[in-house]
Amino acid sequence: MKYLSSASIAAISLAFATEALAVEWNVSVWGKRREFTEHIEKIAELVEERSNGDFTMAISYGGLSNERENLDGISIGAFEMAQFCAGYHPDKNRAITVLELPLMGVETLEQEVAVARAIYAHPAVQDEMAQWNARLMMTSPMPQYNLVGTGEPRATVESLDGLRVRASGGIGELLAAEGAVPTSVTATEAYNAMESGVVDAVSFAQHAHLSFRTIDVADWWTENLNPGTVNCPVVVNIDAYEALSDENKAILEGAVDDAIQHYLDQYALLLEDWDNVLEEKEIEKVRFSDEELARLAEEAQPIHEAWIAEMTAQGLPGQELYDLARSSLAEAKAAGK
Template structure:
């Protein structure tokens, strides 16, 4: 081989090497690590059955170019009420939280937490997403990118003394998850004690509260069946209450993604994901309830006549909320009417 051929070969090799290295750097530049932060232990139902599943699906759909690091139990610092601000300011990339942990900050969401509003978690989560897109995306949640909106299964009462009827609520100190439920418990005669759900176990064991309102699914992780003996469910088509959640992403982080990775996030966001999350969370109610049954705990189900009394007692919650919304320039009655219409529509599907 002559000198000219050697030089040509060397030049070709250099170009190939440069192209390879450039391609590798470009490939590396497209790899994204997203930190996901939330308040429950990793083994709890939502982290295990919803958040980890979502993260795995996103990673696989991106061909490994997106990596989701899951930090449970507030491992990155702060308290559950600070999660939304962590997503807004970019302290973390993604958060899952109870919207009501910051009372009054996201007023339109509260329509789904009004008493006896929800039917089941699938239908109500679908309705929540629809109303989010129409009424909340550019108002309540304008500072974050929302991935999913959902609610848990029927909320109920878990107490140290039996709640067989409305009169048994008088004087009970019950943990409340949100501002709306705090108001509801007050109208029903109880004393509401607000706290994030991870605090329930210690509060029950130390006698700070006499019980709590939570769905069945989280009772196992909180050891509630070991700390109380009575559980009151509500008959009929509508639950006593539910709690609204969001899976939210830092807006700038989302917008900084290349279009194909944005599409991966988009494909794993929206109504279907929200319905999956709500439905999956609610599906864990049965196994958790069985723990209480196996312990011989007292399972109470209120009939239609008694539930009607609770609904009547809860009516001021609606009236007060509508008045508060008017003060914020929001048509609360219109939100109630639309939420009911949407929930009814999806409940019939």
């Protein structure tokens, strides 16, 4: 009978230990790979590389959940990481909807990142997310939304009256205040809604107009309406995060800044080519006058005040969160972001 040497036993033990320590996370996103998901793709690449393959992520585009249920999936541990947008269920993530208020003055993606980071770090925000067993990991910075639409272009506040538009969050509130009829169909439903005439226009950032093909059926694009944007965090399941080794926690957190920078670099390339896309598809650029934009800014202020009052009535520090968003934006602009 042959006996294994002590060296062989040690090697086998090490192999089993290494296998046992390996971690694979499932990640739930939607649509297809695009600029909006590049930071997720990058963080998966980085954690695998920096952990020497001991920590990997399997990214699923719609195979694990739909976008409206990703936060629910995180809460029950159906997957370890997910992306969602606050406007899909504002009652579940009330505090971060401050980032979706219209016409807040954010001008760049770098400013968007800075403001989101400040809000995500606030204890009230973290506590609310913890109710869903979710830990905020990083934002998905998007430029100001604009509309693509069919039929006659809309270039005045009055022309928004009666416009059936896919818009959520603060953007939807602002447009509704001008007589538009917003609906919050999901991104994946937007093309069919527009093609079938259920909506006249869709509010998206540039990447989404391309990815979800709304640009393919559009006649016009509001070049400078810039009513606001939506906030779409990437979160991780708290139990899964706490189960990571200290080394893998450090690897995950250390990859965030690099992943965000990769996202910003990819989005910059898209924005550089946007005018070419509009020309190629013969989309008319529509510009609102300074007077029209100033009027919209006045209309936005009561929405801000109503948000503060509503959050305060619900026991959240509405004024504090609003002031934090404003101050962090001012700091970002002062820093030249």
